[in-house]
Amino acid sequence: MKTTASARLGKPSKGNKQNAPSPVLKVLLHTVLWGIALLQIFPLVWLINYSFLKSGEFFGKSILKWPEKLEWTNYVNAFTYGSVPKFMLNSFFITMVTILVAAILSVMLSYAFVRMQWKLRKATMALILLGMIVPIHATLLPNFILFDWLHLIDNPLSLILPYIAFSLPISMLIISGFMETIPRSIEESAVMDGCSVFGIIFRIILPITKPAIATVCIMNFISWWNEFIMANTFLTSETFKTLPFSIMKFTGQYSSNYGAQFAVMTLIALPTVITYLLFTEQMSRGITAGAVKG
Amino acid sequence: MHKLLSNRITVFWLVAPGLFLFLFMVCFPIAMSGYYGTTNWKGIGSYEFVGLTNYTNILFHDAVFWRSLWHALLLLAATLLIQHPIALFFSILVMHSGRFEKLFRAIFFIPAVISIVVTSKMWVSVFHPNYGMLNKILDGIGLSAWKQDWLGDPQLAIWSIIVVVMWQGFGYALLLYYAGLQGIPKDLYEAAELDGAGRISLYTKVVIPLLTPMVRVAVVIAVTACLKQMETVFLMTNGGPVNTTQFVGNYLYKTAFSSSLYGYGNAISVVFVIICLIITVVMNKAFKKDVGEF
Numbered sequence: 001m002k003t004t005a006s007a008r009l010g011k012p013s014k015g016n017k018q019n020a021p022s023p024v025l026k027v028l029l030h031t032v033l034w035g036i037a038l039l040q041i042f043p044l045v046w047l048i049n050y051s052f053l054k055s056g057e058f059f060g061k062s063i064l065k066w067p068e069k070l071e072w073t074n075y076v077n078a079f080t081y082g083s084v085p086k087f088m089l090n091s092f093f094i095t096m097v098t099i100l101v102a103a104i105l106s107v108m109l110s111y112a113f114v115r116m117q118w119k120l121r122k123a124t125m126a127l128i129l130l131g132m133i134v135p136i137h138a139t140l141l142p143n144f145i146l147f148d149w150l151h152l153i154d155n156p157l158s159l160i161l162p163y164i165a166f167s168l169p170i171s172m173l174i175i176s177g178f179m180e181t182i183p184r185s186i187e188e189s190a191v192m193d194g195c196s197v198f199g200i201i202f203r204i205i206l207p208i209t210k211p212a213i214a215t216v217c218i219m220n221f222i223s224w225w226n227e228f229i230m231a232n233t234f235l236t237s238e239t240f241k242t243l244p245f246s247i248m249k250f251t252g253q254y255s256s257n258y259g260a261q262f263a264v265m266t267l268i269a270l271p272t273v274i275t276y277l278l279f280t281e282q283m284s285r286g287i288t289a290g291a292v293k294g
Numbered sequence: 295m296h297k298l299l300s301n302r303i304t305v306f307w308l309v310a311p312g313l314f315l316f317l318f319m320v321c322f323p324i325a326m327s328g329y330y331g332t333t334n335w336k337g338i339g340s341y342e343f344v345g346l347t348n349y350t351n352i353l354f355h356d357a358v359f360w361r362s363l364w365h366a367l368l369l370l371a372a373t374l375l376i377q378h379p380i381a382l383f384f385s386i387l388v389m390h391s392g393r394f395e396k397l398f399r400a401i402f403f404i405p406a407v408i409s410i411v412v413t414s415k416m417w418v419s420v421f422h423p424n425y426g427m428l429n430k431i432l433d434g435i436g437l438s439a440w441k442q443d444w445l446g447d448p449q450l451a452i453w454s455i456i457v458v459v460m461w462q463g464f465g466y467a468l469l470l471y472y473a474g475l476q477g478i479p480k481d482l483y484e485a486a487e488l489d490g491a492g493r494i495s496l497y498t499k500v501v502i503p504l505l506t507p508m509v510r511v512a513v514v515i516a517v518t519a520c521l522k523q524m525e526t527v528f529l530m531t532n533g534g535p536v537n538t539t540q541f542v543g544n545y546l547y548k549t550a551f552s553s554s555l556y557g558y559g560n561a562i563s564v565v566f567v568i569i570c571l572i573i574t575v576v577m578n579k580a581f582k583k584d585v586g587e588f
Contacts, residue, residue: 033387033394037401040464043416044404046427105312112308117300124313131320133574135522137543138563141550142323142330165319168312197304226409228525229547244411265412276407280400283407287466288473291511 047269051075051262074263082246082264083238091225091243094159099220101160102167103213109168110176111201115187131169136162140233147234158234159242163224170290171216177289178212179205215286218279222272243268324567331561336554348561359562362542363569369456370520373467377460378512381467382505386497388468389475399472403465410462414529417458421445445531448538455539459526463519467512474508475501510581517577521570542566 052070078084112118113125143162144153152158186208187200195203206213231242246264250257276283298304331348335341352359388398405413420427421444429441444454478501486500524543527533533540533548546566550559 029387029390030394033384033391033398036384037398040405040461041401043413043420044408047412047416105315108308109312112305115299116305116308117296118302118305124309127321128313128316130571131316133518133570134320134324134567135524135543135570137522137524137547138327138567139320139323140547141556141560141563142326143319145330146323146326161315162319165316168316172312191298197298197301197308201308222407226407226411228409228411229528233551244409247411247415261415265415269408269412272407272409273404276404277400280396280403283403284399284469284473287469291470291515292473292508 044269044273047262048266051259051266053259053262071259074259075267077250077257077260078246078263078267082249082260084243084246084264084267087241087243087246088267090156090240094156094163094240094242095221095224097156097160098163098167098224099217102164102171102220103217105164106168106171106175106216107201107206107209107213109172110179111197111205113172114176114179115184116197125172128172129169131166132173136166137229140229143230144233153234154236154240156240159227159230162230163227167216167220167224171220174216174286174289175209175212178209182208211282214279215282215289218275218282219286219290221275222283225272324564327560327563327567329560330557331564333557335557337550337556341557344557348558349565351558352561352565358537358540358545359542359565361537362540362545365452365539365541366520366523368452369459369523370517372456372460373463373516373520374513377464378467378471378509378516381464382471382502385468385471385475386501388472399469402468405462406465408462410525411529413458413462414526417454418445418530421454446535448535451531451535451539455527455530458530459523462526467516470508470512470515471505474505477508478504514574514577514581517573518570521573542569 051074052072053074054068054071109128113121139162143158147153147155147158152161182205186204190200190204225243228244231244235241235245247261247268250261250264332343332345333341334344334348384402388395388402391398419425423429423441423443423446426444428444432438432440442450445451482500482504483496486496491500522543523541524547527539527541527544528547531539533544537545542562543566546559546562549555549562
């Protein structure tokens with residue numbers, strides 16, 4: 001269809017060129033793309049490479065180094081002296097509780113905002129959406145005093161509560177956007193059968209909104225797994241510290257074990273990178289949806 | 295159905311948990327900041343009310359505060375003038391990269407999902423004056439004269455930070471533009487082709503103008519992200535040397551916890567939130583002008 005049209009117009013090459021670029025251009029395109037891709041990924045490669053080196057091997061001339069033998073001791077050190085398993089468990093616990101509660105609360109809020117009819121609906125929704133503008137750093141100082149009053153300093157709740165609160169605006173935005181596309185007829189028939197609103201939400205809406213909930217959970221997982229400032233401010237003892245703190249174990253005042261530091265950094269980076277690679281599509285959809293609506 | 299959906303008690307139980315948590319963890323702390331911002335509290339002991347002195351000092355006498363905002367502006371300028379055009383260009387390239395499309399998208403985004411603790415540590419080692427990779431590369435290609443103390447030089451440090459932030463956010467900007475490109479119907483390309491538009495004019499005259507809505511979204515996100523910048527600076531330079539890389543979030547943290555000016559730090563928090571709110575509202579108003587549908 002298209003070729004005949006362009007042939008008729010006497011420009012046969014134009015249409016073809018668009019679909020099949022010349023080989024030179026194609027090679028150039030791929031070189032440039034691979035170049036930047038390498039720049040983006042290089043630090044990760046470097047990180048993993050150095051996590052297998054002996055501390056003494058660090059200060060040579062070359063940038064990447066083939067290790068004489070894989071220095072697994074770095075990882076052993078990370079697991080023993082760096083308390084990686086303990087800190088990782090803390091990180092997992094805090095992040096999981098956060099994303100679960102945030103998902104449930106966002107679904108409830110979204111349902112109230114999308115389907116229910118009440119007076120302050122719009123105002124309440126606007127108020128929560130304002131939360132996307134508030135920088136988390138502005139709440140660090142007052143929350144420190146607040147948690148001090150409530151004896152929550154050095155308690156996982158001092159992270160879980162603000163994490164959930166700051167997850168709500170964006171999560172609610174994405175889930176309610178999805179909910180608007182669900183036809184009302186399903187719920188109407190459920191009401192006929194005598195289902196309550198909570199029954200509708202948990203038996204009908206929850207299964208349908210699964211894709212949106214998954215997106216929200218993955219996004220929240222990545223942002224809270226990586227959160228550092230609040231963890232650094234509100235946690236003081238070893239008991240509840242999260243994963244990033246295990247690096248600090250190897251940056252002593254007198255000696256630094258670089259090999260183990262790199263091993264720890266690799267261990268911190270891997271969970272989010274793997275999660276992202278497994279759920280690339282959901283992440284991308286969530287980010288663009290959240291961005292466009294916000 | 296209607297009766298069920300306007301039941302006030304149901305609405306209350308749906309909204310209350312989320313809203314209460316949000317008010318308690320986001321709004322209440324800001325109000326607390328407003329209160330402590332009017333005192334000269336040092337973090338311990340008794341304090342006096344000083345009225346609006348803290349606020350007027352921030353706005354009229356605090357050079358570091360304005361400098362922090364200036365740095366956010368520099369970062370924003372670099373993001374919009376360097377990162378975004380490159381991201382836009384690469385999103386177009388990625389679209390044409392055939393079977394590697396997904397792979398490239400994933401690779402470009404990976405830095406954005408890695409913990410800032412890891413990336414900052416990594417970049418600190420890259421910039422290290424003696425052992426850092428950057429100076430090693432300069433040595434390797436015979437440009438030893440260009441070697442610098444990248445993070446220790448008051449003139450250079452802010453630019454080193456800007457490079458790191460741009461590197462980490464690159465995939466995010468690319469993802470937004472890529473999503474924008476996906477939203478442009480394929481037949482528009484074909485129509486432009488039929489009209490005899492060359493490849494370059496196809497993009498400059500047809501595609502990029504159609505991307506305007508997405509560009510606006512990306513700009514709004516960039517502005518808030520630049521204002522809220524803190525972690526990278528906190529972990530790489532902590533605002534130094536002598537506040538040449540200071541950002542508002544880091545400044546208020548330092549003021550309260552290192553300089554023990556808790557009241558003053560809270561006042562900065564409040565001003566910070568207000569600035570974020572004003573800028574976002576102004577931008578949304580300015581960008582509200584409707585764009586053509588396609």
